[in-house]
Amino acid sequence: MQLFDVYPLMDITPVSAKGCYVTDDKGVEYLDLYGGHAVISIGHAHSHYNDRIKEQLERIGFYSNSVINPLQKELARKLGQMSGFDAYNLFLCNSGAEANENALKLASFSTGKGRVIAFSKAFHGRTSAAVGATDNENIRAYINKTHNVTFLPLNDIDALERELKKGDVCAVIIEGIQGIGGVRIPEVDFLRNLEKVCHQYQCKLILDEIQSGYGRSGEFFAFQQAKIKPDIITVAKGMANGFPVGGVLINPSIKAKYGMLGATFGGNYLACAAALAVLEVMESESLIENASQVGKFLLSELGKMEDISEVRGRGLMIGLEFDSKVDVLRKQLLKDEHIFTGVSSTNIIRLLPPLSLSKEQAAHFIQALGRLLAS
Known part of the structure; x- marks a missing residue:
């Protein structure tokens, strides 16, 4: 083979x-x-990162999400403290695409709507809904093109509001800084107006910080320059320094129901140990x-x-x-x-x-x- x-x-x-x-x-x-x-x-x-994973592996490396895992709660607390979003709830998964997939699903669950707004040159992942919101025809199979996604120019608030007025949009998803799209930065005023109109027309604002988050922009999240509070924030890549981890930070106004989301490997003991080690090193070494x-x-x-x-x-x-x-x-x-x-x-x-x-x-x-x- x-x-x-x-x-x-x-x-x-x-x-x-x-x-x-x-x-x-x-x-x-x-x-x-x-x-x-x-x-x-x-x-x-990094020595602290390596030691944290080795020590955890010697105790317990994996069990499913059918049991209490104290490391998940510790990770949620530490991430909330360092990011400034301690009031939010955390769902753990395995990758950025999976994080965006769950974020879009949450937005649809909580609004009862089905259309998504994304932006030109956006990249949100390669799984079904995430790639449907990705502006790249070369990686969308026919099944992905059936998703109800509208692409708009970045930083055009008038075009966005015209679409939101139609009343069928469950989510607007945007990268804190576009990565594959060419390192393009949403304007501060656009982000502030984006938050405002999303609230006005009752759709969820999803900030994809998978590449731009976790300190990469010089702030914990790139969108924090605009001082806004998205409904949902997605993270992955730098979250665990190479160990497969993804996360969805969820505004407490979005209520959980048993079985709404799930991930067999999400938030396992080794993943949490790796993610905690990253936050500890980020903090101690500034x-x-x-x-x-x-x-x-x-x-x-x-x-x-x-x-x-x-x-x-x-x-x-x-x-x-x-x-x-x-x-x-x-x-x-x-x-x-x-x-x-x-x-x-x-x-x-x-x-x-x-x-x-x-x-x-x-x-x-x-x-x-x-x-x-x-x-």
Whole structure:
């Protein structure tokens, strides 16, 4: 049997990693500005993270959600405290797509409506309802296209209100910062008006913070710059530093019923231990503040480079837009400079490093990119 060939692979075989570096099977060390697609939040192989998982595994690794798991309650308390949403309720699952799937279901359950508003260039996952709200025809099968989703331009409040007036919308789902869409940031006024009209027309506002959350933007959630309170917030990626975890933060106005949601593996003991370790390291090492400061340095310095047509982002979620395709440049960064980077569409390099990235490491990338652009 062979693997189902659906991933365009970099010609690299990582065998170990530490902090912001990954080492391949030839002993070559790479600076990781990709973070396994924004997943590595506290750095690779953090000692506290490793110890927390090992200690938990020696006690109990898994049991189903048919029993009391104190770690789930501890995680909910810690996440609420650090995010500022301690009044919300937490549902635990396994991935970002699953989190969005459950969020959309909750919105429909609680409103009795069925239509969803999403935005151009949005990406919310690859499962049925989540991919239905994703603006990418290449990954939506016919069954996904039957979902009742309307796509609108980002930051157009008038277009949004026209749709909400029809009275059949259960949810508006929006990313705190669009990731695959090219690191595009919703305007603060748009988010504030979005919250207002969602309440006015009795639909649920879902903030997808799967990529932009957990400190990546320099705040716990990217939308917090607008000082709004969404009905539902979804998280995953950086939540457990590589262990599969997803979560849905739910406003207490949305009431739970037994059997409404479920996940066999969601919130298992190891997942909770991993997620708690991430929050503990983020807090003790001030990683959100570090993401803000190092991000400002990167944005400032990269913004001075004339060969980059536009620099966008906040914190350590940054997009570098070029006037031409970036596939050759990205390969040069990997092969010649030993630096991992991400990509959005064909002409945007995306930076999603661990939140522990130092200013010196950021400066190393700037120098390396400058050399390549000059040549």
